Amino acid sequence: MRSIGETARDSGLGVSALRFYDRAGVLVPAWVDPVSGYRWYEQEQLEEARLLARLRRAGMPLADIRLVLASWSGVDTGLVRELLASHLRRLEQGLSDARSEFSALRALLDHRENAMTSLRTATVRLSIAAPELAAALDAVRFAVSTDPELPMLGGVLFDVEGESLHVVATDRYRMAVARAGVAGYDGSRVQVIVGTALADAMRALLDSGGPARFSVEGDRVTLEAGDGQAAGQCLDHDFPDYRRLLPAGGRRTVVDVAAFLKALATGPVRSGEAGAHDLSVLGVEGGGAVTLRADGHDDPNRVAVNRAFLLDALDAGARDRLILEIGAPTAPIAIRRPDDEGTFSILMPVRLED
Structure with missing residues (x-):
């Protein structure tokens, strides 16, 4: 046996x-x-x-x-x-149908390219507090994709609109968004994707404090801080519309991060399928407390997440207390800062088979 x-x-x-x-x-x-x-x-x-x-x-x-x-x-x-x-015939027919749909989608994308390109080629010059930009990059860096098949996610999106800069990163399974105030720019919305290496070089300049100057000219981005400069080409890709990926909301509870990390270290862990990451099954009690479940029961108040991703998000939250926003088992969970809800991360749920 x-x-x-x-x-x-x-x-x-x-x-x-x-x-x-x-x-x-x-x-x-x-x-x-x-x-x-x-x-x-x-x-x-x-x-x-x-x-x-x-x-x-x-x-x-x-x-x-x-x-x-x-x-x-x-x-x-x-x-x-x-x-x-x-079954093979069904797969072949499905592939044929998918090819037809993708051909139609490519035609639609061709019509949209000029409008999307305008978001990348405008000229931008603005100033931002170095500590604020450093904190924003620290909050999102963990979520940058390393998948070579998805180069458009292999960097940090800089989204400038009005007096706000949003920096965004996602690898499809998690997403992090941070907001910082800017000055000196009153033009239309501009988006550029800064590659990982360049984003890290920019972050290294920001420890000196003081103001930082960020500029975009065509496909070139530059950050100046102190006596240093980091510059390079932005990625020539379109980033997904992250605003449409934001969670609709759920039950919110404030957690003590140190106590929650201890619970994660000593509490139950559910093994993922072959080759998959370990999972943490989170539940919300009637009083709003977040608990760790030993298994995935048929409970509308529980959601399973990649344990390693959860630990990364808690670390990037950089606060003693964070807000966990948990909805249905199939809905993303959000991790927010109590004092700055414009900086947050979301984690995609993992479907439990039992």
Whole structure:
């Protein structure tokens, strides 16, 4: 007999996925301990688990997966071949439809490019307090993407509008926004993406204090502070409209950061699926207190998040007390500063399968 952990490790399915497929009647363990509820599998079931993992990665519907597994070891595998062929046809048709939609979207983007380019090529000259810009960059730097497939997210967005500068970073799974006041600019809204290396060089200039001077001329951005200067080309990409990604709001509670970090260090951690990060399952009690759950129960007041991302966001919050804004299990959570709600981060929830 093989334990559920061994079966998960050798099949490529997570423990939580095996539990889900047990409840769904797709891959039922050979024996379940009546006292502990622990699941055990026969050696022969490992092949089925590996097959299930392959079908799952291929996106086959659960009903068809159940039929494939039921027919896999039979003498007549005609049904299996038919199901595989049918699913492949669906995938090919879906890809064809997606290509048509993307062609239409590219045509729409072509019409929008001139307007979007104007946000990057205007001339900007403004001043900003160096400590304020340093704090803003520190608040968002952790969320910059390192995915080479998404170069438009591989930097920090500088969004200048009126007397405000917003700096923004996101890697799709988390987003951080910080706001700082500016002076000396009264033009239209301008957005530029400053690459990671240049953004870090700018941050290194700001420890001297005093005023900093930021300018944009065409595709070149420059920051001057003290006797130093950091300059370079902005990234020639469009950043997503971060304002549309902001959470709609949820239950808010103030947490003591030191106590919360201690709870995260000693409290329950839920293992993610194979290769995934560990998760923290947060719950909101009736009185508003945030607690850590041992598991993901069917509870509308809990949400699972990447534990490492949560720790990064708390550190970037740079306050003894922070506001956690938690909504539905499928909604992002926000981490805000009580004294500056214009600087915050959001974390995407992780779907729990049980």
